[in-house]
Amino acid sequence: MPEGHTIHRIAKDHTPLLTGRPVSVSSPQGRFASDAALVDGVVLERIEAYGKHLFYWYANGLVGHVHLGLFGKFRVARGAESPEPVGMVRMRMVTELGTVDLAGPTDCSIGTADDRDAVVRRLGPDPLRRDAKPQLAMDRIRKSKQPIGQLLLDQKVLAGVGNVYRAEALFVNGIHPTRPGTDLDDAELHAIWTTTVSMLRQGVKDNRIITVDRSEMRVKKGHHRRGETTYVYHRDVCLRCGTPVQTVELGGRACYYCPTCQPH
Ligand SMILES: [Zn+2]
Secondary structure, three states: OOOHHHHHHHHHHHHHHHOOEEOEEEOOOOOOHHHHHHHOOOEEEEEEEEOOEEEEEEOOOOEEEEEOOOOOEEEEEEOOOOOOOOOOEEEEEEEOOEEEEEEOOOEEEEEOHHHHHHHHHOOOOOOOOOOOOHHHHHHHHHOOOOEHHHHHHOOOOOOOOOHHHHHHHHHHOOOOOOOEHHHOOHHHHHHHHHHHHHHHHHHHHHOOOOOOOHHHOOOOOOOOOOOOOOOOOOOOEOOOOOOEOEEEEEOOEEEEEOOOOOOO
16 A cells, blocks of 8 residues: 555645646446546646645545555556547546556545545554654554554554555664554654655655664665565564564564564
8 A cells, every 4th residue: 555655745746737727527337427527627726736636626625536546557658649548447546647547445535525534533643744743653653552653654653654554664763563552752753754754854855654764774876676665664674783673563564673673
């Protein structure tokens, strides 16, 4: 599943192609046809990213909601000419500048601003948003006896963090993933927040996840292979100390950690 940096990057990429102009909205596959008709030809005012959710704000007050889930994918074609839809395209958005196709999302629907608010109310703060209130996340962690590794994946605690960033944020701060939320002190909670903000921001910039500090990279320039871009995630040994990396299942996914750098 894409993490928050991908969603914010999508909003950034779609904005110049789609906003400020009427958008032809359709559903080549058909499943989204009646919703598409509600906004077809309406000016798209802005695109908002919130955690793993995207909201498309139309000038008639309606809001498109997209959650990619595990299999959702956008395909972008620049230029006035729209390509033939490839596969099951649930939603197609077309302007004179380009075509955006969406296939396989968990959710793609048109609703009201209230519907959008209802989705957002269920989410914790998104570290990539300037209006984020980190205190909310910290309070939720501090009150919970659940392991921190599990809490970081919970979108009600932090919106946008996924399996890679949770492992890497805990590693950088030397925090063992099974420590209960109630066990963490203020300094640790602040450090986790600050780390996720900077890692996610870097992810939007790089358009991929590279959590290793540039000074610790063996290959300084050029193509970084998977496994050289993280400290512990999907690695056999810790990038920093060489200890074999361990995993513990938290929140339904394997959480990678270094038992030496992240003592219990
Ligand atoms: Zn280590």
